[in-house]
Amino acid sequence: MTRTSKNHQNESRNSSTGHYVDGFVFAVPKKNLKAYRAMSHKVGKITREHGALDYKECVGDDLNTKWGIPFPRKMKLKPNETVIFSYIVYKSRAHRDRINAKVMNDPRLANMDSKSMPFDMKRMVHGGFKILVSL
Template identity: 30%
Template sequence: MPYFDAYLIPVRPSQLPAYRDFSKKVGAVYREHGATRTTDIILDDSDQPAASFHAEEAREGLGDETRTFLDAAAGTAGETVILSWTQWPDKDARDRGLAAALSDPRVQPDPEDGVIFEGRRLVAGAFKHLGDW
């Protein structure tokens, strides 16, 4: 059963080219170590307010209490958010592959690139597959 690692990453727009280059490099290494897919998506800044994703009746009483992806990532003004995930064939393949990938020197940030994003604000988790509907 597929297994996923997901990341929510706040990034300054000026760092997007560096992030894209780094993520492509890391994705290739992850695939060498067994990942079946790596994907990055970026928040659409023209998107609707978070409350608009709730059914009309569920919106009643929400006010401004809904959280956004930028909130969840502790993003600041002028930042955007990348939602990134890596798909693995199963949890065992992920455990082996991720350990191998993270020990690979090619996934280490290049100091010459500077700070692409603040690792302390990266939100990460591992997920079991629930279904494709």
């Protein structure tokens, strides 16, 4: 391994040190995917403007795996639903807390109501995570 590639590897590892991730899983009716995409695009753009390092929204594609507990079973998906897995990356938990406070107070999101969401908020799974391994 060259010195340059070793330095690049160390920089890659060190760049994630202390990063913090919010992870989410949602059950979304397939007919609401267009509305969900529009909503998440708006929220993601605002979240990034306030300083989040990364924002991803992923829709289920290969969900009925033969090992572990498949998402459809765990999420109790109805036949017309799919799974959204999303995550937001921050510098640290404190950074996440500051950004979330700004996002929650952003006037562009003032009209968002949990009753008007394109998914069932009661079935949302969410948590904050410290990075354990980053390659």
